Amino acid sequence: MTVAAARCLILTPTVSSSSAVLRLPRIARRRRPPSCSASPLAVFATMDSPPEGYRTNVGICLADPSLTKIFSASRIDIPTAWQMPQGGIDPGEEPRAAAIRELREETGVRSAEIVAEAPNWLTYDFPADVKDKLNARWGTNWKGQAQKWFLFRLTGGDDEINLMGDGSEKPEFSEWAWMTPQQVIEKAVDFKKPVYEETLKHFAPYLQSDPPASS
Numbered sequence: 001m002t003v004a005a006a007r008c009l010i011l012t013p014t015v016s017s018s019s020a021v022l023r024l025p026r027i028a029r030r031r032r033p034p035s036c037s038a039s040p041l042a043v044f045a046t047m048d049s050p051p052e053g054y055r056t057n058v059g060i061c062l063a064d065p066s067l068t069k070i071f072s073a074s075r076i077d078i079p080t081a082w083q084m085p086q087g088g089i090d091p092g093e094e095p096r097a098a099a100i101r102e103l104r105e106e107t108g109v110r111s112a113e114i115v116a117e118a119p120n121w122l123t124y125d126f127p128a129d130v131k132d133k134l135n136a137r138w139g140t141n142w143k144g145q146a147q148k149w150f151l152f153r154l155t156g157g158d159d160e161i162n163l164m165g166d167g168s169e170k171p172e173f174s175e176w177a178w179m180t181p182q183q184v185i186e187k188a189v190d191f192k193k194p195v196y197e198e199t200l201k202h203f204a205p206y207l208q209s210d211p212p213a214s215s
Helices: 095-107 128-138 181-187 190-206
Strands: 044-047 054-063 070-075 086-088 112-117 121-125 144-154 173-179
Touching (some): 054 095, 054 190, 086 095, 095 112, 112 190, 121 190, 144 190, 173 181, 181 190
Parallel strands (some): 054 144
Antiparallel strands (some): 044 121, 054 070, 054 086, 070 173, 112 144, 121 144
8 A cells, every 4th residue: 555645734723612512613625636655654545535445433633722732542451552532433424423422432521622624534554463353353354444533622621531431332541641742643553653643734733832831
């Protein structure tokens, strides 16, 4: 598989004063053909629609209320593996609806708004050992995952974050932290790093830099 790097993001950020409901802003997108380059870390691509042989999935980039830090959590089964929330799209489910559902199921968060949506699907191949393990669990033969990424802004407080989720699914995470985008990438497993780099590149115009420390 080839690797592609998307260069455009034509979105309109939306900020809501409400902290009680999820707001779904209108997002303008422009479709572009994919371009390709090589990655030493993983097989990675970006495209307008998910390719055959890849499990459709949503990725959730949850930012704090100030849009300066990103939520990342360590997996229960692999404590050294930190990641942003993600999850499969159910048959007939729209990616945006899946992202809202997965956010609630994995973090318990209901008070959030969608700020932006990545314009393309980002895909990665599973390493051989991960592929065998996951396909045995799912009863499938996926090559990897095709992800649609969404940037959420938390409109509630940190106390709303609950790694037990909403109780509808088995918990996946043991601890969490707010991190800078660079820290999120550094803590991710190698085969997800290219997707994280591309995702956070897309969302960079909506994220704020940390305020300078007072002297």
